[in-house]
Amino acid sequence: MWSAAGTMKTTALKERGSDSERQSEPEKRGRKASKETRRQQLIEATIDSLAKRGYSETTMADVADGAGLSRGIVNFHFESKEKLLVATLQYMADEYSQHWRSALQKAGDDPARQLGVLVAADFDRSICNKRKLAAWCAFWGEAKSRPTYQALCGARDEAYQNVFVDLCRKLKADGDYDFEPVATALALSAMLEGLWLRLMMGTEDVTREVAYQAACEYLASAFPRHYARNGTKLGKTE
């Protein structure tokens, strides 16, 4: 399911010009799209607004304008602003989850390759871009005071964390390391999130490539018998 739908959404949308699928002709007006399409359109407009104005200044009017629709329409498709935001967060969480699961599936059976692919997936353009990162961060800022957000907000959720722990365990057994798998997995996933934060801030000269390099540096440090310094994975026989 997630692997089939993935191709349409995650490719080619460069940084999303926020007007990708909006045709320039007003096309009269009226109902031009299905219910689900309209919901998605509004969610995308919400992400745009979160990224451009931040959580506290995202208004229903801005979302509607961004989608090129009228004011009242959001309350029709989503019951309230709160519901809209929850749906948006759910949308992003699902997308993220699909993304890493899909990447993991394609990685084959080698744990070292699997972990490398997972880390690389985090820096894929389709999810790691200013727009999405800003939206994530907007929700993080509100998560502590909202239980509903908190549950969805860890992009790197429990399942993700368990996969990391599992892979760390396997690599430890295979490479005879003496680290503590749970702690190492936590350090790794926290680092990925921290790098996202840095990328979102946009300051300094931290680009996606630089951030990815830093992550690879960690892999090479923690699993020297599985990863080389240049970011490539060492062969199993080496």
Place this chain on the structure above:
Amino acid sequence: MWSAAGTMKTTALKERGSDSERQSEPEKRGRKASKETRRQQLIEATIDSLAKRGYSETTMADVADGAGLSRGIVNFHFESKEKLLVATLQYMADEYSQHWRSALQKAGDDPARQLGVLVAADFDRSICNKRKLAAWCAFWGEAKSRPTYQALCGARDEAYQNVFVDLCRKLKADGDYDFEPVATALALSAMLEGLWLRLMMGTEDVTREVAYQAACEYLASAFPRHYARNGTKLGKTE
């Protein structure tokens, strides 16, 4: 400094009851504190509100109530809500900066000890508690769309980052490692920030100790000739 004054504020206050220094007697009313004290009191109330309600729901009324003062008072001491929030962020940034500089100063000349102390400082109760972390995160969420915040928002600012790079370089020379110092420093500081984020979310079973352990795990991985697995620093001669 923080170690001397620390006893009063950072201990025993469980998580800051938000009414620590407010005496229960109304004390008539009227001006009971100096200008600077009052400003600080309002800033503390702002942090309380940010932590409890999040950025978007922090109101002037809530701040005033939290400080036990009247509505109009905030606009008297700070010109506007925006100025209050900037002052609050500045306050936290200064506190963080002082904290790590002070820790660094006490660490002596050994780079390995210096780095270890810096990492440990990040998990000190006085700055690493739910209240402060939540406030930081509230600002992070708004930083992208506000240049003023962006400049102050990296608790781990440029100076901090430079110290990390410098220490990584020294340790590399001393321990003959083959990592890239800039990338390693970035990975390390990003990981610290990511761990903060995890602590803030409060979910899972990530405690301050667990997070610190994860950070130490990284040190042991990246600098095996300087740090042991149990979190202690290896002697220079060993």
Place this chain on the structure above:
DNA sequence: CCATATTGAATGAATGTTCAACAAATATAG
């Protein structure tokens, strides 16, 4: 023509800011 999507103005609640009145501290005068 029926069900439903869409519009846009009206509504009401929430909230930041202003300000006139007031009170406390400090200065000035007798």
Place this chain on the structure above:
DNA sequence: CTATATTTGTTGAACATTCATTCAATATGG
């Protein structure tokens, strides 16, 4: 050392604005 004046911190109500929500009217597709 009192009494008065001046400055300055504080209050709380009034005001203006922003914004989510509602809804009657309208448009659209089947």
